[in-house]
Amino acid sequence: MADRTSSKSLPQGVRIRNGAVQIYFERNKQAYNITLPHPASAEGITAAAKIRDQLIVKAEWGILTEKDIAEAKGLDTDDNSVIVGEGILFQNAAQQYLKLCESNIDTKKGYKNILEHHWMPDLALIPIHQITSEDIKELIIERDFKTAKTLNNCLIPLRGVFEYAFENKYIESNPLEAIKNKKIQVDIPDPFNRTEMNALLEYLEKNMVEDEEFYHWYYELAFWTGCRPSELIALHESDIDLFNDTFRVTKSRVRGIEKNVTKTRVAREVYLNGRSKKAIEELLKFKRKKSFKGKHLLICPETGEPFFNEKPPRNRLVEAMKACGIRHRPAYNARHTYATMLLMDGVNPVFVADQLGHSLQMLMKRYAKWIHGDKNKLEIAKLKTD
Incomplete structure (x- = not known):
């Protein structure tokens, strides 16, 4: 008869069968039943529980191999088995x-x-x-x-x-x-210029019809506020103050999960201009027309729910870039476009940094090229080359 020690006296996943110690567990829809070479003693059972824990962790990380199982069974392998000492692994x-x-x-x-x-x-x-x-x-x-x-x-x-x-x-x-980080070359922002931006918005306005018109107003808001995509799709109607032409950015939305923090954990108040205010008004009208419920300003036209991620609007901008023959750039670069337009129009860098949620130091580091606008060309023109 098989020796069946009461499971209540054994660690989880350890049992005695015919005088031998076995461990068993299931991970990633695969069951493991392994007979160990350890004696059915207190020491053998303790060792079995430890081996089981080690194998489970490897299985969870996706690195459990046949060699690991063979070693657990006491079979010969090319390398010596690992013996874990004291301390957390x-x-x-x-x-x-x-x-x-x-x-x-x-x-x-x-x-x-x-x-x-x-x-x-x-x-x-x-x-x-x-x-x-x-x-x-x-x-x-x-x-x-x-x-x-x-x-x-x-x-x-x-x-x-x-x-x-x-x-x-x-x-x-x-x-x-x-261990020190390697020095790397920092890429400068790659914004759309005004001509490119206007061409993209014009394409979206003319070609995004019926429910798709939403995406034209989405990008009017993106290009003329400089908000990150994760911030835009997290925007609530209650964040908007049309009377004072502002809205609060306090949240972000990533893969359907909303957090009460932005990427940089800095809340900010964004000031509306004529273009961005018009975009918000049209987005509110669209939401009412479709009878969309909920607190979010931006509701996905295809699902009637808040956006899971920014992929749907991103796909529309990719379409617009291809149709207009404009070099591909990430939709995120609408943010860089707004920042560079502000700077090239002579807006105070302190205000620009505040609008983007950057420190002034970060703004100066990333956007120095645009702070002087066309003055750089005037300066280089002073150089005599004859």
């Missing part, structure tokens, strides 16, 4: 970091992908306090990141994991402090 610290990270959904998804692809295969089952700066430097060399920007981006969540571990006293020092 890197993979557990990474999971906690992602859980507590305050970045938006898309950013957290990107961090998770980076950790899974670049760092987990080598660091997952290593106690985090054993990982050194030299280990990280060797991994960077092995990974052979193609650009400095890619490396720097991949280091962001890795730094986050070790900072979390340091703050929670899992490590005595942070090995990432010795």
Whole structure:
């Protein structure tokens, strides 16, 4: 008869069958039943529970291999099996970091992908306090990141994991402090010029008919306020003050999730001009005409619901760029267009920075080229070349 020790006395997912210790679990729609070479003793059961936890984490990260299972069964493999010492494992610290990270959904998804692809295969089952700066430097060399920007981006969540571990006293020092970012060339903004903007808006006005007219007014608002797409689709009617020609930007909407913070966590009051005020008035009329309910100003014409993301309006601008023969740029660059128009018309940079939600230092760094408008051409014209 099989030896069936009461499950109440065993750790979760561990059982005794015919005198042998077995572990079982299910992840990603796949069931695992593994017989271990450990004796059915207290020590063997404790070891089995630990092995099960390790395999589950690997399965959750998508890095569980046949070799891992063979090692758990006590079969010979090319390499020695990993023995986890005391202390929290890197993979557990990474999971906690992602859980507590305050970045938006898309950013957290990107961090998770980076950790899974670049760092987990080598660091997952290593106690985090054993990982050194030299280990990280060797991994960077092995990974052979193609650009400095890619490396720097991949280091962001890795730094986050070790900072979390340091703050929670899992490590005595942070090995990432010795790892410096590579210097990269910062791209300057790539706005549409006024002629391009007017051509795009004219195309949208003429070709977006019936319910599609919404997208013409959407881009009138985008080009003439400089708001981020995630801020526009989060805008509530209650944020708008048409009497004082302003609206408040306090929220962002990413993948259907609305947060009461903007990308930079800075709320701001945006002043309306003739074009942007007209756009809001027309968008309100459109919403009433369609009998759309809810608090959002911008309701997707196709669904009658708040936008899940900015893809529908983005697709319309791509269509307009192709039809007009205008070089492709992200729809986000409507924001850069508004910023550069303000600066080239001589608007005070302090006011411009406030409207965009930037610091003055950031504005000067990003948009210096446009602050002097056409004066740069007048200055270079003074140079004598004969």
